[in-house]
Amino acid sequence: MLIEFFLKLKDSGLPVSVKEYLTLLEAVKAGLPGYSVDGFYYLSRACLVKDESNYDKFDRVFGAYFKGLTALPETLAATIPEEWLRRQAELLLSDEDKALVESLGGWDKLMETLRRRLEEQKGRHQGGSKWIGTAGTSPFGAYGFNPEGVRIGQDGSRNRRAVKVWDERQYRNLDDSVELGTRNIKVALKRLRRFAREGAAEELDLDDTIRSTARNAGWLDIRMVPERHNAVKVLLFLDVGGSMDDHVKVCEELFSATRTEFKHLEYFYFHNFLYESVWKDNRRRNSERFGTLTLLHTFPHDYKVIFVGDATMSPYEIAYPGGSVEHHNEEAGAVWLQRVLDVYPRTVWLNPQPEDRWDYYDSVRMTRQLMGDRMYPLTIDGLDRAMKELTR
Amino acid sequence: MRFTGTDTYVATDDLMMAVNAAITLERPLLIKGEPGTGKTMLALEVAKALGRPLHQWHVKSTAKAQQGLYEYDAVSRLRDSQLGDGRVHDIANYIKRGPVWEAFESGTPAVLLIDEIDKADIEFPNDLLRELDRMEFYVYETQQTVRARHRPAMIITSNNEKELPDAFLRRCFFHYIRFPDRETMEKIVEVHFSGLKRSLLQQALTVFFEIREVPGLKKKPSTSELLDWLKLLVAEDIPEEALHSQDQGKIIPPLHGALLKNEQDVHLFERLVFMARRGRS
Ligand SMILES: Nc1ncnc2c1ncn2[C@@H]1O[C@H](COP(=O)(O)OP(=O)(O)O)[C@@H](O)[C@H]1O
Numbered sequence: 001m002l003i004e005f006f007l008k009l010k011d012s013g014l015p016v017s018v019k020e021y022l023t024l025l026e027a028v029k030a031g032l033p034g035y036s037v038d039g040f041y042y043l044s045r046a047c048l049v050k051d052e053s054n055y056d057k058f059d060r061v062f063g064a065y066f067k068g069l070t071a072l073p074e075t076l077a078a079t080i081p082e083e084w085l086r087r088q089a090e091l092l093l094s095d096e097d098k099a100l101v102e103s104l105g106g107w108d109k110l111m112e113t114l115r116r117r118l119e120e121q122k123g124r125h126q127g128g129s130k131w132i133g134t135a136g137t138s139p140f141g142a143y144g145f146n147p148e149g150v151r152i153g154q155d156g157s158r159n160r161r162a163v164k165v166w167d168e169r170q171y172r173n174l175d176d177s178v179e180l181g182t183r184n185i186k187v188a189l190k191r192l193r194r195f196a197r198e199g200a201a202e203e204l205d206l207d208d209t210i211r212s213t214a215r216n217a218g219w220l221d222i223r224m225v226p227e228r229h230n231a232v233k234v235l236l237f238l239d240v241g242g243s244m245d246d247h248v249k250v251c252e253e254l255f256s257a258t259r260t261e262f263k264h265l266e267y268f269y270f271h272n273f274l275y276e277s278v279w280k281d282n283r284r285r286n287s288e289r290f291g292t293l294t295l296l297h298t299f300p301h302d303y304k305v306i307f308v309g310d311a312t313m314s315p316y317e318i319a320y321p322g323g324s325v326e327h328h329n330e331e332a333g334a335v336w337l338q339r340v341l342d343v344y345p346r347t348v349w350l351n352p353q354p355e356d357r358w359d360y361y362d363s364v365r366m367t368r369q370l371m372g373d374r375m376y377p378l379t380i381d382g383l384d385r386a387m388k389e390l391t392r
Numbered sequence: 393m394r395f396t397g398t399d400t401y402v403a404t405d406d407l408m409m410a411v412n413a414a415i416t417l418e419r420p421l422l423i424k425g426e427p428g429t430g431k432t433m434l435a436l437e438v439a440k441a442l443g444r445p446l447h448q449w450h451v452k453s454t455a456k457a458q459q460g461l462y463e464y465d466a467v468s469r470l471r472d473s474q475l476g477d478g479r480v481h482d483i484a485n486y487i488k489r490g491p492v493w494e495a496f497e498s499g500t501p502a503v504l505l506i507d508e509i510d511k512a513d514i515e516f517p518n519d520l521l522r523e524l525d526r527m528e529f530y531v532y533e534t535q536q537t538v539r540a541r542h543r544p545a546m547i548i549t550s551n552n553e554k555e556l557p558d559a560f561l562r563r564c565f566f567h568y569i570r571f572p573d574r575e576t577m578e579k580i581v582e583v584h585f586s587g588l589k590r591s592l593l594q595q596a597l598t599v600f601f602e603i604r605e606v607p608g609l610k611k612k613p614s615t616s617e618l619l620d621w622l623k624l625l626v627a628e629d630i631p632e633e634a635l636h637s638q639d640q641g642k643i644i645p646p647l648h649g650a651l652l653k654n655e656q657d658v659h660l661f662e663r664l665v666f667m668a669r670r671g672r673s
């Protein structure tokens with residue numbers, strides 16, 4: 001039943017309303033989805049999801065709920081009679097196609113095989129007889145057949161696809177809980193701006209005050225305007241790793257894009273862990289270094305500090321003098337990080353590694369401990385949590 | 393009548409469904425997507441395909457919802473009164489109809505485009521709810537109620553600069569246009585340049601998608617930049633070999649200024665190519 005599907009969506013945290021559900025029913029009654037599950041998928045998504053960052057969540061629920069479904073379920077058909085029943089007529093399989101399905105062990109078996117093939121298949125493929133490609137003799141390829149609403153071919157302007165769209169999870173990148181990438185960078189920017197403007201005070205608008213006081217026949221009429229920029233000041237420390245990790249780079253882009261929104265934003269780079277010096281220009285990292293101690297004395301306590309790095313290294317690099325892979329460090333990395341934490345009470349660490357993998361690395365656990373748990377994944381949600389911590 | 397794309401516009405299945413749902417149930421359709429993914433063009437194409445008149449409202453950051461309905465031009469009236477113009481006595485002479493009014497008055501069902509709604513104030517969408525729900529509004533100056541003769545099909549686009557209010561979203565169908573994958577892009581190019589040499593197109597698309605991957609670009613080239621660039625390549629008779637490169641990332645493709653419009657991006661790109669050359673040769 002559709003209502004169950006709707007409740008599943010609600011349970012998964014999608015902000016769906018009854019109004020939208022009723023619209024969906026109305027649309028189904030109007031025969032909009034036609035006879036295919038694909039059609040129903042597109043329609044229900046257009047009715048129920050109002051933000052692309054929720055597409056992926058929707059895909060997952062849809063996939064789970066309509067799992068293995070080649071036709072819409074009986075119960076659904078009962079609520080919306082004739083439309084769905086007519087789809088039987090849509091099965092335009094030629095005898096040859098039917099024989100092919102039979103020879104492969106029937107429809108279910110075929111779908112199962114297809115799923116397995118897709119898993120085996122790495123990357124795109126053209127031709128060949130085992131793989132699913134755009135040509136060739138595989139039963140799964142283009143110009144194959146078109147049974148049961150799962151399109152496995154290309155016809156006219158339709159999208160080529162050999163797997164159910166919702167199972168492709170094309171919108172994964174737009175989900176909040178997914179690592180930052182170029183796709184969701186916009187949302188991230190929005191959040192950062194919000195952070196940068198947080199607490200923007202109002203200031204006296206002198207001109208307007210004079211004008212309106214005059215208009216007010218001399219009675220003082222005070223006018224305020226929001227301060228253009230707010231006071232948030234940030235020190236950003238980025239791990240350049242061996243080759244600067246893509247995610248760290250995204251983070252750098254993110255902050256540089258919002259640079260004008262902050263009162264001050266300074267970047268520094270480090271490699272793996274913080275030691276006695278950092279640098280500002282990767283091309284001159286050997287010649288132009290800044291002493292960490294100098295930074296601690298230069299930037300006042302009210303700066304907020306953000307480290308971005310995967311914190312994945314040998315534990316020696318954190319815990320022991322001389323542990324650095326690049327140079328001889330007199331004092332352990334942990335000592336340096338502690339110094340920063342002592343000066344800047346508002347410090348967080350953003351980690352581009354997925355949160356569920358943190359526990360695999362001793363070094364991540366150590367860093368997290370040093371940070372007093374203020375480590376966040378580099379996802380929109382992680383960014384949110386980190387900013388919240390910084391403005392607490 | 394169903395919308396299935398046109399000979400000048402490539403619509404994916406999911407987009408068609410969203411459009412048809414919105415038309416059939418007479419609810420607004422909200423379209424989001426990167427710049428250049430054909431949001432604005434969609435409204436023009438829907439109007440064309442369905443043979444309906446199109447009324448466009450391109451929203452600016454200073455726009456007020458009221459302006460879509462009508463504006464009262466008090467300044468002209470004041471001026472006319474100083475000049476002793478007789479028109480001044482009828483206030484209706486100074487009421488300027490907005491695109492919503494025009495769409496409501498249309499003799500046949502119209503298409504109403506509200507383009508880039510997110511540019512305006514946060515309250516803007518909410519201010520329009522009542523009119524869009526009830527399909528009528530009141531003109532205080534002339535004490536007249538304007539009612540839609542036919543509910544127009546409404547296409548509303550957003551570039552995601554601001555979040556839109558929930559109450560507004562609940563009334564709309566929603567579709568997010570994904571940046572076209574390679575195959576869809578081929579079809580889009582096809583509708584603009586039929587008969588482009590296939591191998592040239594393939595090379596050009598490879599270069600295009602590679603440039604889109606360059607990290608740190610301020611503005612990734614979009615469909616319109618690709619089309620502009622192809623137009624130039626064809627016009628200048630650039631041989632397709634000029635796009636070939638055995639060492640990817642080491643050549644600067646011809647006329648790349650058409651793809652990267654931002655000067656900083658051009659510099660960044662050139663520097664990367666330069667570094668790639670130095671680093672690997
Ligand atoms: N699906 C499409 N089919 C055909 N042309 C397209 C398509 N998408 C984009 N274009 C081309 O890209 C240009 C930019 O589209 P536009 O509607 O202005 O984008 P947006 O409003 O999303 O920024 C169009 O003028 C058209 O030439």
Ligand SMILES: [Mg+2]
Nearest residue numbers: 431432433507
């Ligand atoms: Mg546009």
